[in-house]
Amino acid sequence: TKVLLTGGSGFIAAHCLEQLLAKNHTVVTTVRTDAKRQAILDAYPDAVAASRLDVHIVPDIAQLDAFNQVLQVPGLQAVLHTASPFHFHWSDPQTELIDPAVNGTTGILQAIHAHGKDVRRVVVTSSFAAILDETKFADPTHTFTEASWNPSTVENIHDSKPTAYRVSKTLAERAAWDFVDREKPAFDLVTVCPPLVFGPVVHHLATLENINTSNERIVTLLKGGWKDKIPDTGAVPLWVDVRDVARAHVVAMGKKELGGQRLFTTPGCMSHREIVDIVRRKFPEFKDRLPAESVQGGERPKDSEMFSYDVSKTDKLLGIEWIGLEKSIGDLVESLKGKGI
Template identity: 50%
Template sequence: MTRVLLTGGSGFIAAHTLDLLLKHGHSVVTTVRSQEKADKIKEAYPDLGKDKLDFFIVEDIAKEDAFDKAVISNPPFEAVLHTASPFHFKITDIQKDLIDPAVTGTTGILKAIKKSAPTVKRVVVTSSFAAIINPDNGLWPEHTYSEEDFNPITQEQAMENPMSGYRASKTFAEKAAWDFVEKEKPNFTISTINPPMVFGPVVHYLNSLDNLNTSNERIRDAALGKFKDEIPYTGVHVWVDVRDVAEAHVKAMEIPEAAGKRFFVTTGYFSNREICDIIKKNFPQYKDLPSETTPGGTFPEGGMFKVNNKRSVEVLGLKFRSLEECVVDTIKSLQSVGL
């Protein structure tokens, strides 16, 4: 059993990670933004005492000292999984709403661990394919993306639009984490998890379909008939199931060989048309789905970049779920809130 601090416990990935940590017998304190969020998580685990699951409220991760008290525990923490970072495009200020919380949240927790939690040996940070991809090179069919790639985005480019701001936030935060370890030489090692589009069933508290995490919105919209006349452009054609991302976080903490490594955690390719076809095949009650002649949602004609997920398979032992299993389980989980 490891004593673990999990940040951002009510998030989409974090909720699955928490579930897995508890199943693996670890003792977890998770940070949340409010008491209400803590109460909702607690409702899902009514039989667990504070020794197994406890909470710490961190209202604003962008504050320099946000995690100073959160990292102090009795018994002391041995590992930290840092998943808290904004992923949405409903923003007014790219710097303030995206970049600052991501970068300051990451460096802030690393500083706090070094200063006040000397027993922590492993830190796992949720990064993203956004910190790997080079959008300037477009589809780049001759290239294979792997952990060797880093998004070369600049501060100036980050300010162009919310998508660039999001990609910059993940890139700058991850680079800041690696720089911290190199310069500060702390007692702990870090690993980063870099998933692309993350789909999958919702296990965190969801009160309506309007509050869904960004990636899953396209599965919801397809089922609601919004793609009936035209299937939207797929965008980044690589994906992973949230349960596999959660497993990557827990394994990166548990497996010694994962220390000091990035992990590009991806199943492979998908298209919006495939998502629609899977819904149609498994849920005949949804009538307004695209037909075979509906335009859009396919793969790019000239081919696209390749992906290398070898490290996730060989070091973490991941066995990736299929798109069909993922979409079916996602729809089932959304039916409980009215889909």
């Protein structure tokens, strides 16, 4: 299959790229700068030589016509749209978060509809952020499923930074489903809704300084930042390994019967305390930077004090055997050692 993958420089997208190339697909990916383009080309010389990898520069996905040019590439059959801001280093949530998330999604769908005549399947990386309801976090009688939608709106973007991010993902995913309903394009849609994603960094652009948001806390732990207190796990302890998220995208790209589905991908809950225990057990060399065994904190909410969730539909649709926390954190720490932690 000839696939367009947006945001190829990202944590999740780098694993999508790796898996797509390993399965002999042909990939066109987009990044924002020439340096990122070159780093990806340098990482896959064989795929480049075989004309199975090309990288285009799309500098600003907030522009609705940003993807028009890359959609001129002939023969694209599927699109994985992962690019969207996931960080908290912004000052204006509307222009720096909502616009790239929503216009990026609407813009790519418009471009595919107008120019991508062979595209049959579009997979959009959404998030558990588009499923959750902040008012139900502590309510065990409330069950989140693939059918749940975050009720927050653009009015909430100044409430807090996490809320603004969650709104960006919700509006972007809604825009995607609305587009398909309204325009009845030749392609169908699958969305992937992962909670917090951990796992090894394979992207050649990652450094300890610019580590992706969801792995940031592990870097902090390994640098000694949790020595005196293990931070609260927070109200949303669901997680998933990055390789499984990428696998969900690749499966979603190829399985006809997944058209129209939202995939809520998670093996379950983690806690900061479990993460500390895993690192302590597997990496004695970090002993001096870890909290002593007597240090408190890092528990996750008790089942009786947190929301419920049911992902049985996704589990059945995907048939993925989820990677466990021990392996995910272990492989992440190994990959960070390669970055000089």
